[in-house]
Amino acid sequence: MRPPIETELLKTFVTIVETQSFTRTGDRLHRTQPAISMQIRRLEEALGKEVFDRTKRQVQLTREGELLLHYARRILSLSDEAMSRIGQADLSGIVRIGTSDDYANILLPEILRRFAEAQAGVQIDVVCDNGVAIERRLKDGLIDLALVASRGAVAEEELIRTEELVWIAATPSQAKSRPLSLAVFPDGCVCRATMAEALDAAGRDWRIGFSSDNIGAIHAAVRSGMGVSAVERSLAPAGVRILGQAEGLPPLAPVHLCLKLNRASTSPVLDALADEIRIGLAPAPLRYEPQAHHHA
Template identity: 40%
Template sequence: MIPNLDIDLLKTFLAISDTGSFTRAAEEVNKTQSAVSMQMKRLEELLGRPLFARDGRASRFTPDGERLVEYARRLVALNDEAVATFKRPELTGTVRFGTPDDYADRYLPEILARFARTHPLVTVDVDCLNTSVLFERTKRGEMDLALVTFGCNVKTDEPVRREPLVWVTSARHSTHLLEVMPLAISHAGCEWRSTVLAALDKTGRKYRVAYSSPNSNAVNAAVQSGLAVGAVPEMCVRPGMRVLTEKDGFPSLGEFQIGLMRKPGRASSAVDALARHVAESLGNLSPGMIAAE
């Protein structure tokens, strides 16, 4: 019979993962170090696998321990979501939420679906617009909350994620090997476009802008079909795409930040709840979870 995992054990396990030691984890979960050790021994007994290995005077995760981290995060998050559904007061209201379409169709549907389950009386109206438009509309109070990409004059006090920008090509084609490489990139004025063109000019690579669009779906379609090479946030790499690295002759494009922006004035409880939910959901995305999508 498959045993049931204790959420309290998993929370202690994640505290060890997040703090890097049994001692700091004990402080985090308000337990003694010996109690933490006993909990981890119990967790190993339940799973029938060693989760920790001695490394000098310290302990490190075994491969099984590393595998458990993401499962534990998902289980704890689902547990907390379920409990919160019944414990927190019912919020009501409407939130006007904006996001660039780069993020709108990959993770936000599931993130917003989870929010709807825990806050069924809150209506979220979503507008997909580019960051510069969202920035201005939110400043004017036309949007309650917006997810924006930092760059140029856009920056907020609520960063939620730092993300690499990566080169992508079709997994079924060799478009990146063409003598004059076709590019699919965003519209003029976008910082990602400037970053891509500057990187290619610096390497002396011959290219032509074959597809230019403010709509990320159009750019992604050109890449996936083998018509062009593009650059997307790592979290937005799609099935059918292959990431190109320096081994393929493509220079690093660096990282950028994603953050939340609120309209001026005091936010409603519904806006605060959605902001917290989006920030936690995006912040908890790991490379392993992204690759599994």
């Protein structure tokens, strides 16, 4: 088994790619050009492969170099993140989070547990309400950050991930009921509005059969057959069926999971907790599949 590659070698490799020059890399890393060349030789010896095509006058990667670049950037990013997080001073104070009941019960508990273990001096206050009310609280300065679902265009810095919405019911036969009975959060919920718009666009009659601001109660109502509902696919509970167009229900527009910060907040904990939430809820990275090379 080959020994692990030193991060210092990976940093030199990535810097060469970014600067397109061994000399400029030496200037940036405060090393001589021969020292930079020696590091790349060590890297190639560790890999057993060449990472630069030396038949070209300009800096050009080999196929193995292109693959390494993908992983090197990820490794260096994780290394920087770990050093930043672990080296962070102990924090104290209060941080106030606003979110929906389902996110507070399903998405946040493990994230907040890890953060509380690392920062025992922090008090975390969680306020649950619908998205409209939470964003109003954020605007009024009553909370420090908001984890909400949004539709339409969102700011890139606020987007964590995009979620597919799916219909859920106790049995497929419920999709055929006229009017369609819905189990939903009170008005102001993005999922409720998305369901209503999709059904109206499809010319489908519907009614509110059950409403609650508690996600456990809504799930129980769906399981009992009181109504159908819509949730992010990743949050679909046990004991329900996922339905769709095959059962006669219209497709639902996706929603965006967003983290919005109150930049006027004086909480010393704001950025640290925001980073923890982004990391905990970030979509899984796509698996890198190198292109197949066909030879004549």
